[in-house]
Amino acid sequence: MTTEHRHLRSAYQQQAPDEAGLVGREKEMRLFAQLLTTPSSSLRIVNVHGTGGIGKTALLAEFGRMTRQSGIPYAMLDSRLFSHSPAEFCNSLLRSLNAPTPKRTLAGQTALAQACGSAIAKASDRGAFVLAIDTFEECGELEQWLRDDFLNCMPEGLILILSGRFALKPAWHAAPPWERMIYRLPIGDLDYEATRAYLHRCGIDDEAAVHALWTRTRGHPLTLTLLISTSLASLEQESRSVDEEAMFGHVVQTWLREVPDPATREIIESAAVARYFNQEMLEQLMARPVPTDQFRSMISHSFIQRIDRGWLLHELLREAIAYDLRMRKPDRYNRLWRRCMRYYTNKLKRSARSRSVSLDNADFLYYIGNQFIHYIMYKQWVSSSVEPLGPSNREEAERYVARRKQTAKDGVVPFHNQDGSMTTFLISRRESLLVLGQIRLQELYELGHGCVKLIRNGQGEVCGLIEIIPINAHTMDYLLTAPLSRAYFNALPGKLRQELAVAAPGKSGYFVRTLDVYDFSDFTMMHASLSTLISHILSTGYIVAAPIGNPVSNAICSSLGMDEVTEVRNLDYDGVTSAAYFVMDTRGNRVHDYVERMVVSFGGEEERDGEAALSRLSRREREVVERVMQGRSNMELARDLYLSEGTVKKHLANIFRKLEVKSRAQLIRKVSAENAAHPGD
Structure with missing residues (x-):
């Protein structure tokens, strides 16, 4: 085993069941062991929370090992891997339990939750069961449904682990019964003794070296894991303090230079x-x-x-790695970005309206948006959460609107182009006040659950608000008569309006009425609000937005591929200001047209036509091409790849067809030219 692998595997994430467990997490493991060995008919919730790189996922893995070792069933879901709707959550859980998933057309949210409860009861034989949800902070408005509806359908004896960067919100502790069910497990950096034990397991016993490494990393597990496999581990500690984020970036760059080949x-x-x-x-x-x-x-x-x-x-x-690559080799970074875009474009087309379409949409939009969206969305991690308006947060929402009206001011949003130039967008105080004057908290709450969403920052404060109305038969009368929406929906042809008025609770799309944040120049707030908006963009087929017309709103709509409607506008903001509508229609096969239009707008069409030839081939076909470039005969190819000569000839025929060549010579010329055009790929 190499030094690299020994360092990276030795202590941070233990694998063997006879090892002593995770270093520095003994208290957490003792508490969890006590829960496993103490039967209870009540729900118990374990809230694991701590900053990124602190070892939450490793701790969950250890909890899973302990649970299975105790003979108790265990299931874990990562919120990054399913779209945040009750149906997707329940179906993901049922699949993890190898349980049948009800047909969506027949099963509502309550029926799905009950199916999950029955599957858990069956798996546990009416005994204990441990369900863990990792990256819980990204669940957004799903969190309220889990708390208020899903858990009511769970059998006795469930231990629920909620792991994320933040402690549970106050709503979890509001009622005394809930408070008694919750076990808080905040985890932080390793203390000095735990760091010493970790380093001893890695073969670092010198006390001066231990002290220097702990001082340099403050016991942050991921930084420590990377640092000890680089030359930085042997450097004397500098006397000056180092910013934690800067230290992590420096460690990552050094690790990339020194450790991997x-x-x-x-x-x-x-x-x-x-x-x-x-x-x-x-x-x-x-x-x-x-x-x-x-x-x-x-x-x-x-x-x-x-x-x-x-x-x-x-x-x-x-x-950290992506940022470093983007700074050092921007051309290579952009080429990889475009290929990612093409990969998810093709995947989206194949999976349109399938089980995984919402996840494919998120991946697609991450790569497809133009430079404005990339700039806002570039930092992939932002401390925020989203929740629907309800009785528990109504007063907070009202205070947010009142405070926004009191503090509204002219603002500037700087935008750095990839060519190094900078554009500034201006948002006036008057525009903000006009938007705030149209917010309708009470009537939209009465119209339907989830029509108003609150955005919270990492400190739990409301920093933004979105009004987004599902389009269906239940909401159509409101959309036809309410300010901001009435002009557009009354102008629709009767047939299209009828198509959009699907039976509730289904929806044909969304009307985006308001998107507001406390400070448009704060990219954390912008990221949170746009993430919420984007999560709805392709989950249904028809999106209509009615922004007031400031440059930022127009740039967002255009960046997401929405078309400005030229036939109708509205004057509802103040009776004078003419505001445009923006529309996106991705119903049925229209999603393909939308995808292609966005690919072209990003420059991906050129990438598709001129992309490296091998990217069109399967892995086995690329292995064949690699050996053809080395001058191997069919017989030698068959021997190298353990294939028959007939199979080799079939692979070559497929390669010739895909790359539009007729001979080995043409293939070699085409691949050689492509390699010359993209050196270092």
Whole structure:
């Protein structure tokens, strides 16, 4: 085993059941062990929370090992891997339990939750069951449904682990019965003794070195894990203090330079540009075969997580590596970005309106938006959450609107273009006040649950608000008569309006009435509000927005591929200001037209026509091409790849057809030209 692998695997994430467990988490494991061995008929909730890279997922893995070792069933869901709707959550849980999933047309949210409760009861044989939800802070408005509806359908004896960056919101503690059910498990950096124990397991026993490493990292597990495998581990500690974020970035850059070999480093950098990855996807991004041994070497690192869609780099590491690549090699970064876009474009087309379409949409929109959306959305991690308006937060929403009206002012939103130039968008106080004057909290709350959504920052404060109305038969009368929406919906042809008026609770689309944040120049707030908006964009087929017409709102709508409606406008903001409507129609096969239009707007059409030839081939076909480039005969190809000559000829025929060549000579010329056009890919 290499030094790299020994360091990365030795202590941060223990694998063998006879080892002593995670270093520095003994208190948490003792509490969890006590829960496992103490029968209870009541629901028990364990809230694990701490900052990124602190080891929450590793702790959940240890909890899972302890649970299974005790003979208790265990299931874990990661909120990054399903869209945040009750139906997707329940179906993901049922699939993890190998239980049948009810047909969506026949099963409402309550029926799905009851099906989950029955499946858990069956799996546990009426005994204990442990359900863990990782990255809980990203559940958004699903959180309220889980708390108020889902848990009421669960059998006795359930232990629910909610793991995320933040402690549970006050609503979880509002009622005394809930307060007694919740066990708080905040986890932080390793203390000095835990850091020493960790380093001893890694073979670092010198006390001065231990002290220097602890001082440098303050016991942050992920930083420590990377640092000890680089030359930085042997440097004397500087006397000056170092910013924690800057230290982590420095460690990541050093690790990339020193630890992986060049080929593995290239694979890791490509994986950092992708949201999720597998071997086949990386081969398409890099336009060359990725040897299985190199891929397995990369995914052996403890900071790479196995998920049902492939593998996932730790988000802090992914951001740091992607940022470093973007700064050092912008052309290569942009080329990888475009190939990711094409990959998810094709995937979206194949899966349109299927089980996984909402996740594919999120991936697609992450890559497809133009420079404005990329700039706002570039930082992938933002501390925020979303929740629907309800009795428990109504007063907060009213205070938010009142405070916004009192403090509204002219604002400037700077936008840095990729060519280094800068554009500024101006938002006037008057425009903000006109938007705030149209907010209708009470009537939209009465219209339907979820029509108003509140955005909270990492400190739990309301920092934004979105009014977004589902389009169906129940809401159509309101849309036809209410300010901002009435002009558009009355102008619709009768047939289209009838098509959109689907039976509730179904929806044909959304009308985006208001998107407001406390400070438009705060990109954390903008990121949170746009993330909420984007999560609705392609989940249904028809989106209508009625922004007041300031440059930021128009840029957002245009960036998302919405078309400005020229036939009708509204004067509802003040009776004078003419505001446009923006529309996106992705119903049925229209989604393909939308996708292609967005690909072209980003420059992806050129990438598709001129992308590296090998990216169109399967992994086995690329292995054949690689050996053809080396001058191998069919017989030698068959021997190298353990294939028959007939199979080799079939592969070559498929390659010739896909790359539009007629001979080995033409194939070699085409691939050579492509390699020359994209050196270092």
